[in-house]
Amino acid sequence: MATKPRRDKQARIVDAALELSAERGWAAITLDDIAVAAKLDADEVYRLTPTKSAILNAFVRRTDLAVLEGQSMADDEEAEASTHDRLFDVLMRRFEVLLPDRTALGALCRDLPRDPVSLVAAVPQAHCSFARMLEAAGVSTKGLRGLARIHAIAAVWLATQRTWFGDDGEDMARTMAVLDRNLRRMEESAGLVLGLRHTARSSES
Numbered sequence: 001m002a003t004k005p006r007r008d009k010q011a012r013i014v015d016a017a018l019e020l021s022a023e024r025g026w027a028a029i030t031l032d033d034i035a036v037a038a039k040l041d042a043d044e045v046y047r048l049t050p051t052k053s054a055i056l057n058a059f060v061r062r063t064d065l066a067v068l069e070g071q072s073m074a075d076d077e078e079a080e081a082s083t084h085d086r087l088f089d090v091l092m093r094r095f096e097v098l099l100p101d102r103t104a105l106g107a108l109c110r111d112l113p114r115d116p117v118s119l120v121a122a123v124p125q126a127h128c129s130f131a132r133m134l135e136a137a138g139v140s141t142k143g144l145r146g147l148a149r150i151h152a153i154a155a156v157w158l159a160t161q162r163t164w165f166g167d168d169g170e171d172m173a174r175t176m177a178v179l180d181r182n183l184r185r186m187e188e189s190a191g192l193v194l195g196l197r198h199t200a201r202s203s204e205s
Contacts, residue, residue, distance in 0.1 A: 004020055010048050010058055012038040017055045018104035026052070026111035026118070053121035056108075059101075060125050064132050065098045084183055086137040091157060091179055093135065095164050095172065106165050130154045139196065149194050156182045 020029045031052065035045040049055045070093050081089070091113060101192035112119045130150050131141040139145055156179070163178040187196055 009038075009040060009044065012040065013045055014059045014062065015051050017052070018059065018101050021107045021111075022101075022104040025109075026108045027112075027114045051117070051121070052115070053118045056118060056122055056131055057125045062120075062130050063094065063097055063182055064129050067094045068132065070097070074083075081135070083139060083178060087134075087139070087153065087196075088183055090133050090137045091153075091160070091183075092176060093171070094124070094157075094181075095160075095175055102165065109161075126154065130157065143197060149189075149196065152186050152190060152194055152196070154175060158187050 012196075013034060017029065017034045020033055020037055029052075032042050033047055034052075034055070035042040038045065049058060067090065112122065127150060129144075130153050134141050134146075134149055134153055139149060143148055159182050160179045162174060164172070166176045167174045186194075190196075
């Protein structure tokens with residue numbers, strides 16, 4: 001019974017941190033600031049999320065869950081889709097999930113290089129997150145080839161994210177076009193090595 005209230009409080013912490021990041025920048029806020037914004041005692045915030053890196057990791061995990069929840073509902077429709085199309089759908093779903101927090105994420109991306117502790121701590125979580133996105137698209141992340149796939153899809157995401165930050169269209173048409181192009185470039189340059197050509201779901205190992 002204690003799990004849900006804990007999650008609710010953690011969600012408040014994450015939401016407060018994102019709101020403050022959008023207003024002031026990630027580097028400028030402290031856990032005490034976040035506690036005030038979340039209307040929680042500082043010691044409770046420190047207990048649930050002892051560092052800003054922990055808050056960032058909680059946000060990434062929450063995003064992953066939202067994307068995977070949407071993916072589970074789309075699996076039947078995408079069973080016969082190509083690898084390209086499944087990756088495209090998963091990554092676009094992630095952009096859609098993150099849309100309400102785009103301003104905060106922009107501030108976060110600008111400030112992370114000035115917060116090396118958060119930056120270093122974010123790398124393993126990002127690795128796990130992109131692995132989950134690949135697995136959600138039916139692409140294996142096992143072994144050295146799997147590691148290369150994770151790095152490749154992370155590069156596609158980061159290259160597309162620049163366009164997404166400035167895409168004000170309701171249908172995110174610019175983002176979709178750039179994501180499609182970046183995925184195709186990755187497939188053309190390293191698709192055979194990575195096994196990310198338009199292969200059937202059952203053969204992606």
